[in-house]
Amino acid sequence: MPLAKERQTPMRIPDYESHPLAAGVKIHAGALVVLDAGLAKPGYTATGLVSLGRAERTVDNTAGAAGDARVEVLRKRTFLFANLEADPVALADVGKTCFVVDDETVAKTDGTGTRSPAGRVAAVDPSGVWVDF
Template sequence: MALSADRNTPMKDGELVNVPVATNAKIYAGSLVALNASGYATPGAVAATLTYLGRAEEQVDNTGGADGAKTVNVRRKKAFKFKNYGSDAVVQADLGKTCYIVDDETVAKTDGTATRSVAGKVVGLDSDGVWVE
């Protein structure tokens, strides 16, 4: 039903989120974090079913743990510099375009024939990495 009066709508900061970690996942601080198809945090990897989330702010080892047994703080809504995948490198002409997850520290120019998930938009390029937003 639509509002008929003011509402004190709850608010949450979406820049730093605490996310349940997938079974047997080990996430390193500073790594690229994605969500698996079930919505649990996992290190970036070649897989067509991941959703990019951001950068891990801490190391969490859920080895031997069930889905959600541990949580990880993930920073979002920023640009992070990840390694550029040499054999499918992001180049200057890719500025503003989508790049793709290779692993928990690396992105590539293409989806690897539909085997890689989207990492985000390329917002910068340095000799030692790709800035991904």
Template structure:
């Protein structure tokens, strides 16, 4: 498309500064549970897993089952924001020193301090550490 030569009206996705609820097409044969870390896998929503090149979107707002369906056959509502997730154990556990730093997806509910030697995708920023989990800011553009 060529550069503009006159004014144009631009459509906003939301009146909010940050869009917090997204509806994205599901990956083929994927099932995501309410409360799971939702990622983009090749542009389609799937549950979080320990894999490279995933884009963390947020948390699934509903359980959506696209088992047997093609890419994009179902849509999943995904909420961006800061959510409490399970913390990894042992040397990969997130500590107070990690607040403000990136953390990485282990599975659809767990995050870790490291990328597992390049095997994990980034989840988001550690916001707050709690005894029973870690708050992580999840969303596009973080």
């Protein structure tokens, strides 16, 4: 039905999201965060994960059930992560997809079908890989 008067339309700030944590996990501030079946976890090597961005605070749900705690994730930014020495992202990979190894490391390839996409490579320098989420 069309509006008949002014209204305050609810909104979300798309850069920040809050997601329920999986049972038995701890996510450290600054970690690469992924969703696994709708629950947040620190990044790890697996297929089918959805990369979200960077955790804003440390959240410990090691003694909790799924959804007992939530993690705030910053998205739509470029973050620096470690470059896997055994499968390094190179300057020639800028603009391409890199892949999640763990909560602080990305790699050039999907590890023969074992890794999920992390995001787009924005830059590579001696400090690591800058990843757009």
